[in-house]
Amino acid sequence: MQPKDKITVLGAGSWGTALAMVLADNGHEVRLWGHNEDQINQLNTLHTNEKYLPGITLPENIVGYYSLEESLKDIETIVLAVPTKAIREVLKKVLDFQKTPLTIVHVSKGIEPDTLLRISEMIEEEVPSELLKDVVVLSGPSHAEEVSLRHPTTVTVSSKRMEAAEKIQDLFINQNFRVYTNPDIIGVEIGGALKNIIALAAGITDGLGYGDNAKAALITRGLAEIARLGTKMGASPLTFSGLTGIGDLIVTCTSVHSRNWRAGNLLGKGKNLQEVLDNMGMVVEGVRTTKAAHQLAEKFGVTMPITSALYNVLFNNASPKHEVDSLMARVKTHEMEDLANVLEEKVHE
């Protein structure tokens, strides 16, 4: 039997709450911190989080905290479950109180525009090394709505130190929530962040009424460009055929739970970006990540046609249909570029 731990989850949105439920199901003492006092009161009195997981009853061993300081008392492990753009702000507040080293498990999916840092790198930049024991990422095909119903789900954890990843694997794993390890932290973070771009694009083509051929093309060619950039950044190509690569890409491009797919769908139906984001009520990470990936593609000299097309729709007011037409009219090319290069070299030998 795994020893029971005390864990604080920072961020009482859909994913923070669903992961708190997994930890509570495993018998841990779970503190769920959120910055909305009414929501925390509801959590402690009614054991629900109606805004983010309507209709779900939370286990009673999840205790809501509005005071960040209280929530961090005697804690060695935190799960950071806020949108990427809030990470630095929340970490700065944590550092106002924290005097002992933490293991930080981050579960967000994004890349920071302009700095072009992955989330583990942002954490390492914000938290002084003497207060940071390990950074672990948990990622994979896992919509909060289904995790909260205890439907079978698989995810992957990764860290620079495998013992740290294995410890977090033990904290979360149970009959409904299977956790794998993978030593490739770059690949795990890049796959999780960039699949949101392709999910926005898949939503757009669905909104345009293009159907399954277009979606299959986006998933496959999307994975090709994610892997092309990821390997240039130091990831293992194999990671992209795993849960945090193709796995998360499939779920996000095909599920009605996906906020990125839903936002894309509305854009494809002709809605304006600001209107879509204002009405979503939850984070749509792919918008910022498209900006970051566009910058990364330039920095690493990598061709990312789907990302560029989406960038034009989101930030240059381009028409989605025009961008799809342009993608289809690109200069003809090989499907397997690396294989084609090898074969061409052989012909010339």
Ligand SMILES: NC(=O)C1=CN([C@@H]2O[C@H](COP(=O)(O)OP(=O)(O)OC[C@H]3O[C@@H](n4cnc5c(N)ncnc54)[C@H](OP(=O)(O)O)[C@@H]3O)[C@@H](O)[C@H]2O)C=CC1
């Ligand atoms: N939902 C899912 O199924 C999954 C989500 N993820 C990732 O998890 C991360 C969080 O997403 P998710 O929980 O879905 O997002 P939600 O939009 O559901 O919730 C975000 C939560 O973060 C809170 N928050 C936002 N800004 C701050 C801040 N500055 N300080 C404190 N709290 C803040 C929000 O509070 P408020 O309501 O007051 O705004 C809300 O409670 C994202 O990176 C997402 O990609 C990963 C896997 C699955």
Ligand SMILES: O=C(CO)COP(=O)(O)O
């Ligand atoms: O990452 C997710 C599922 O694995 C959640 O995706 P969305 O943010 O698009 O809902």
